[in-house]
Amino acid sequence: MSTPKVPPEETPEVEGSIASAHQERPDGGLWEHPWAFLGLIAFGAAMVAAFFVVRIIGW
Numbered sequence: 001m002s003t004p005k006v007p008p009e010e011t012p013e014v015e016g017s018i019a020s021a022h023q024e025r026p027d028g029g030l031w032e033h034p035w036a037f038l039g040l041i042a043f044g045a046a047m048v049a050a051f052f053v054v055r056i057i058g059w
Helices: 034-057
Strands: none
Touching: none
16 A cells, blocks of 8 residues: 655655644745845936936936
8 A cells, every 4th residue: 555645745754753734834935025125226227227317318
C-alpha cells in the first residue's frame, strides 16, 4: 500500500515527530507588497525626469 498523498499547502508529518501537520504560510517574501516597489520605482523615475526638466528650463 502506498503512502497517502498530502495536499501541497500542508507539511507532512516526519517519522518520529510528535507534531501534527500544520498549514504553511504562502510564499510572500520580497514580493509581499509589489505596489510599494512599483511606487518607489515610479518616484525615482519622476525625480530623474524632474532633474532634466529643471536643467532644460534653467532654474
